[in-house]
Amino acid sequence: MEPKKNPKKDLNNRSSLYFVLGLLLVMCLALIALEWKTYDSENIYDISMNITPSEIEEDPIEKFKVEKPKIKQVLPPEIKIEEDNVEIEETEILSSEVNKDTKILEPEDIEVEEAEEEVHVNWITIEEVPVFPGCENAKDKRACFNEMIQKHIQKNFRYPEIAQEMGIQGRVSTQFVIKNDGSIGAIxxxxxxxxxxxxxxxxLSKLPKMTPGKQRGTPVKVSFSIPINFKLQ
Structure with a gap:
C-alpha cells in the first residue's frame, strides 16, 4: 500500500524561501553589530585641573635693582698751543740721486765682511764628540755619552696616563742638536x-748643558739620534 502525501503540507516546496530569509536575517544582525556604537560614561578630562583662580598659589615676585653701567669718561688729549715765535726743527730729507758732486768709491775702499759659515756635523763623522757632564775623564767618551743619555731617559721617563688608558704604545724616533755652545737645540x-x-x-729638553763637539778644533753643531720605547706591561 503506497503512502499518500498532501502536496500542500510538503515543506520542501518553500525551502529556498526560508534559506533566503535566514540569510537576510544573519546579514542584518552582522550589520547592526558592526555599526553599534558605545560611549564611556566616565569623564575624559582631568578633574585635578578644575581649580578656581583663588586656589592657585601665586609665587612672590622678586624685584631686582638694575644698576646702570659705569661709563669711564675718556678725556681728550691735551692740545698744546705753540706761539708763533717758536722755531720748528724741520727734518732734512737727503736726495738719493747722483750728481756731479757725488764721490765715487773705488773697489779698494769697500770693506767686505765675510760671514762665518755655520758648520753642522753628524754624530758619526764628528772628530771630537760632545762631552756629557761626568764623562770628562772617561777614556771612551762616545760610550760614556750613550750610557749617560740612557740613564737620563730612565730617570726622567714617565708614561703618560692618557696613553695608558688609550692603550697607545710604540717607539718614538728622536733627533736633537747639540749646539756649538753645548745647549740642546731643535728636537x-x-x-x-x-x-x-x-x-x-x-x-730630551731636560738634558744638561754639555761640552760642545769640535771639528778641526772649532766648536760645531752635532746631531744625535736616539729612539725612546713606550711599552705597556
Missing part, C-alpha cells in the same frame, strides 16, 4: 701618537 720626533712624541720631547 725632531716621529712616533705612533702625538702624546708619546710630546713626552719624548719633554725628556
Amino acid at each position: 725632531l720626533k716621529r712616533g705612533p701618537h702625538t702624546i708619546l712624541e710630546e713626552e719624548a720631547t719633554r725628556i
Whole structure:
C-alpha cells in the first residue's frame, strides 16, 4: 500500500524561501553589530585641573635693582698751543740721486765682511764628540755619552696616563742638536701618537748643558739620534 502525501503540507516546496530569509536575517544582525556604537560614561578630562583662580598659589615676585653701567669718561688729549715765535726743527730729507758732486768709491775702499759659515756635523763623522757632564775623564767618551743619555731617559721617563688608558704604545724616533755652545737645540720626533712624541720631547729638553763637539778644533753643531720605547706591561 503506497503512502499518500498532501502536496500542500510538503515543506520542501518553500525551502529556498526560508534559506533566503535566514540569510537576510544573519546579514542584518552582522550589520547592526558592526555599526553599534558605545560611549564611556566616565569623564575624559582631568578633574585635578578644575581649580578656581583663588586656589592657585601665586609665587612672590622678586624685584631686582638694575644698576646702570659705569661709563669711564675718556678725556681728550691735551692740545698744546705753540706761539708763533717758536722755531720748528724741520727734518732734512737727503736726495738719493747722483750728481756731479757725488764721490765715487773705488773697489779698494769697500770693506767686505765675510760671514762665518755655520758648520753642522753628524754624530758619526764628528772628530771630537760632545762631552756629557761626568764623562770628562772617561777614556771612551762616545760610550760614556750613550750610557749617560740612557740613564737620563730612565730617570726622567714617565708614561703618560692618557696613553695608558688609550692603550697607545710604540717607539718614538728622536733627533736633537747639540749646539756649538753645548745647549740642546731643535728636537725632531716621529712616533705612533702625538702624546708619546710630546713626552719624548719633554725628556730630551731636560738634558744638561754639555761640552760642545769640535771639528778641526772649532766648536760645531752635532746631531744625535736616539729612539725612546713606550711599552705597556
